[in-house]
Amino acid sequence: MVAVKGVRAFPPGRLIHLLNVCEVCAMEAMLLSDLKKGMEFPEYNYTLTENIIVKYLKGVEESNPLYTDRNYAERGGFGCLIAPPTTIALYVTPSRVLRAINKKPPPGLLQSGQRFEFNAPVKVNDTVNVRAFIADVFKKKNRDFVVLKGEVFDSNGILAGSSTLTFIWPTLK
Amino acid sequence: MSELLDIEALEVNRELISIKKSMTQEKINMYISAAEDYNPIHVDPEFAKKTPFRSTIAPGYQFIAYISELMTRDFGEKWVTGGIMDVRLFRPVLPGDELTAGGKVVEKKGKGTGNYIKCDVWIKNQRDENVVAGYTEIDC
Numbered sequence: 001m002v003a004v005k006g007v008r009a010f011p012p013g014r015l016i017h018l019l020n021v022c023e024v025c026a027m028e029a030m031l032l033s034d035l036k037k038g039m040e041f042p043e044y045n046y047t048l049t050e051n052i053i054v055k056y057l058k059g060v061e062e063s064n065p066l067y068t069d070r071n072y073a074e075r076g077g078f079g080c081l082i083a084p085p086t087t088i089a090l091y092v093t094p095s096r097v098l099r100a101i102n103k104k105p106p107p108g109l110l111q112s113g114q115r116f117e118f119n120a121p122v123k124v125n126d127t128v129n130v131r132a133f134i135a136d137v138f139k140k141k142n143r144d145f146v147v148l149k150g151e152v153f154d155s156n157g158i159l160a161g162s163s164t165l166t167f168i169w170p171t172l173k
Numbered sequence: 174m175s176e177l178l179d180i181e182a183l184e185v186n187r188e189l190i191s192i193k194k195s196m197t198q199e200k201i202n203m204y205i206s207a208a209e210d211y212n213p214i215h216v217d218p219e220f221a222k223k224t225p226f227r228s229t230i231a232p233g234y235q236f237i238a239y240i241s242e243l244m245t246r247d248f249g250e251k252w253v254t255g256g257i258m259d260v261r262l263f264r265p266v267l268p269g270d271e272l273t274a275g276g277k278v279v280e281k282k283g284k285g286t287g288n289y290i291k292c293d294v295w296i297k298n299q300r301d302e303n304v305v306a307g308y309t310e311i312d313c
Contacts, residue, residue, distance in 0.1 A: 052207050053207075055203055055204075055206050055207035056204070056207040056208075058200070058203045059200055059201075059203040059204030059205075059206070059207055059235060060200075060204065060235055060236075060238040060239070060242070061194060061200070062238065062242050064242065064245050064246060066245065066249070066250065066253070076249075076250060077250045078250065078253075082253065084238070084241065084242075084245070085241060085245075085252070085253050085256065086234070086237070086238040086241040089208070089234035089237075089238070090207055090208045090210075090234075093208065093210050093234075095209075095210045095211075095212070096210075105212065107212065107213050107214065107220065108212075108214055108224065109212060109214075110214075110233075111232070111233035111234070111262055112261065112262055113259075113260065113261045113262065114233065114234070114237055114258070114259075114260055114262070115257070115258065115259040115260075116241075116256075116257065116258045116259075117256075117257050118252065118253055118254065118255070118256045118257070119254065119255070120253075120254060121250075121253050121254065
């Protein structure tokens with residue numbers, strides 16, 4: 001097992017991931033006090049490669065033929081294999097959004113709510129553009145909540161979907 | 174693959190066939206490998222031992238996808254082009270948890286030339302506790 005702080009349970013042999021982890025480790029954690037309602041983040045692109053989708057499908061144990069059976073998918077309305085709509089959760093995350101400003105989320109960030117709106121399919125190997133902003137920051141029952149919204153546009157500029165994530169910001173001790 | 178639901182014949186209170194899943198650390202690692210989102214609470218047992226959960230936990234994104242799986246199974250492409258999922262997460266999911274994702278049609282009405290369908294959806298654990306609850310909406 002390769003010993004990298006923060007990923008001890010992770011299997012070895014995935015150099016690209018370890019490099020990414022090291023990159024993230026070097027970043028400073030975002031402070032709650034720096035997050036304001038309406039704060040916009042730099043846009044970023046993300047390519048949904050077949051390799052990523054295969055791992056995703058294994059992780060969530062999904063096997064719908066829209067995502068896995070090329071022949072079935074080609075006969076359907078989309079004409080090709082697509083990514084599961086919930087793969088939006090792979091690239092609209094606090095980690096990816098904060099990475100755009102060279103920050104990382106604090107450890108222990110917890111998701112408490114999620115809203116997805118799906119408008120159009122994202123095809124395998126398509127590169128999407130993500131525009132994210134802080135939709136709300138509030139306190140409830142002595143906990144700090146942050147709402148992050150990300151809109152996703154496909155390579156033709158069509159709104160493919162949006163993700164509104166509510167998470168509990170950890171209290172630093 | 175199971176057949177899509179017959180929308181015209183679909184009635185309010187119809188239960189969607191539930192799906193069962195077992196969470197494991199291997200599946201969490203696989204999901205994290207796809208997401209490249211290295212929150213130690215998901216992948217670092219030493220870190221996780223010091224949290225109130227005393228264990229790693231699955232990313233919420235990972236298991237709420239089970240609800241989308243259920244909706245895609247029953248509504249197919251319509252879910253991808255006009256689905257909304259709005260859920261709250263109530264409990265953590267730990268490796269070893271057995272989950273059941275289900276749903277029920279609670280509203281159906283005509284909308285334009287098609288239909289609007291709303292479902293209550295949930296994920297329960299092996300203790301029958303709500304892990305996730307909320308609703309889905311779909312224009313179909």
